[in-house]
Amino acid sequence: MxxxxxxxxxxxxxxxxxxxxxxxxxxxxxKVAPRCERCDLDLAFADSGDGPAIFIIFIVGFLVVALAAITSSLVSLHPLVHLAIWLPVTLALCLALLPPFKGVMIALQYRHGAEEGRPL
Ligand SMILES: [Zn+2]
Known part of the structure; x- marks a missing residue:
């Protein structure tokens, strides 16, 4: 470093x-690249596991539920209309946020030298 x-x-x-x-x-x-194309860093250490997905579940879940509740309080919509609105929004947000969140987890893993535990 x-x-x-x-x-x-x-x-x-x-x-x-x-x-x-x-x-x-x-x-x-x-899919994480095997090596950095610029500095040749071996990216084999990168294993973010389920971390990014957990953060995204909480963030997107809170955001979509809040937006659905606000929308529901302002206008009366059929439940299927809510489903037609919020299901694609949820899917798009999750897919859009996964790569950057995985990138942050891997970058933090690299910065702090985090790795899988080994028996003593
Ligand atoms: Zn690099």
Whole structure:
């Protein structure tokens, strides 16, 4: 780690390498690239597990339920209309937020040297 490393939050949100902040972190939608194309960082350590999904479930769940409740208090809609509105919104938000959240988790994992525990 050097002082010139990018912020793990900014590098993660932009889905960039946690060491140089330039190379792409993902090859495809959520598949982590084997190495950084710029600084050659081996990204084999990257394993965010279920962390990003848990954060997104809480954030998107709270947001969509709040928006649905506000909408419901303002206008009377048939439940199927609510479903037609909020189901695609939920899906789009979850799919849009997964890569940046996974990027942040991997960048924080790199910054703090987090790795799988080993028996003593
Ligand atoms: Zn890099």
């Amino acid at each position: 050097t002082g010139s490393e990018p912020s793990p939050i900014l590098a993660g949100l932009s889905c960039r390498c946690p060491r140089c902040g330039q190379g792409r972190l993902f090859r495809g939608y959520l």
